[in-house]
Amino acid sequence: QKEVEQDPGPLSVPEGAIVSLNCTYSNSAFQYFMWYRQYSRKGPELLMYTYSSGNKEDGRFTAQVDKSSKYISLFIRDSQPSDSATYLCAMRNSGGSNYKLTFGKGTLLTVNP
Amino acid sequence: EAQVTQNPRYLITVTGKKLTVTCSQNMNHEYMSWYRQDPGLGLRQIYYSMNVEVTDKGDVPEGYKVSRKEKRNFPLILESPSPNQTSLYFCASRNTGDLPLHFGNGTRLTVT
Numbered sequence: 691q692k693e694v695e696q697d698p699g700p701l702s703v704p705e706g707a708i709v710s711l712n713c714t715y716s717n718s719a720f721q722y723f724m725w726y727r728q729y730s731r732k733g734p735e736l737l738m739y740t741y742s743s744g745n746k747e748d749g750r751f752t753a754q755v756d757k758s759s760k761y762i763s764l765f766i767r768d769s770q771p772s773d774s775a776t777y778l779c780a781m782r783n784s785g786g787s788n789y790k791l792t793f794g795k796g797t798l799l800t801v802n803p
Numbered sequence: 804e805a806q807v808t809q810n811p812r813y814l815i816t817v818t819g820k821k822l823t824v825t826c827s828q829n830m831n832h833e834y835m836s837w838y839r840q841d842p843g844l845g846l847r848q849i850y851y852s853m854n855v856e857v858t859d860k861g862d863v864p865e866g867y868k869v870s871r872k873e874k875r876n877f878p879l880i881l882e883s884p885s886p887n888q889t890s891l892y893f894c895a896s897r898n899t900g901d902l903p904l905h906f907g908n909g910t911r912l913t914v915t
Contacts, residue, residue: 694845696845698843722902724902731908731909732908732909733807733893733895733906733907733908733909734846734893734904734906735906736902736903736904739902739903778845778846780846788848788851788853788859788861789834789836789851789897789904790836790848790851790861790862791846791848791904793845793846793847794845795843795844795845796845
């Protein structure tokens with residue numbers, strides 16, 4: 691079983707739709723959970739992060755972590771064409787000297803005008 | 804502007820010809836790391852550095868070398884590139900206690 695599983699899509703939605711992106715993981719030591727957005731020909735950029743379980747909201751984006759189910763989600767409300775990108779979930783332990791992130795494979799999202 | 808700069812952005816080379824991909828950050832970050840991104844495999848860590856002269860292997864270090872002689876620079880060296888090193892490479896940095904990894908815009912390497 692891979693440490694982090696993410697459906698690669700592709701996912702195509704109309705403008706204004708609510709988008710749900712998800713990852714599951716197997717390592718119960720993961721404490722920090724992140725979502726990165728990667729536009730074509732660019733590096734990933736941090737979109738949201740949460741520590742341990744719970745929800746976090748930032749504008750149209752909501753990140754949820756359910757540690758009991760080892761499941762994290764990113765919701766995008768009122769999706770815009772500018773949201774078209776690959777979304778990567780990432781996570782790491784709280785300890786250790788290496789700030790290594792374990793990434794999902796990414797979900798390619800297209801928002802159609 | 805705070806950034807991580809990689810060069811070159813695109814590189815085509817032949818098997819066995821040594822190459823270096825440079826990475827420089829202007830944020831005075833202590834931690835730097837290299838990742839490769841492959842379809843179906845995602846981002847995987849190659850090497851990382853906690854500070855000057857301190858480097859260590861990530862998950863896929865075979866065939867790569869790094870050095871950290873200065874805080875701002877963290878070059879990735881392929882002594883004898885092979886076709887299975889054809890990939891998209893990202894350099895990243897972060898400050899101690901700061902969560903986000905800041906990524907460069909990538910170097911697309913093709914080894915024929």
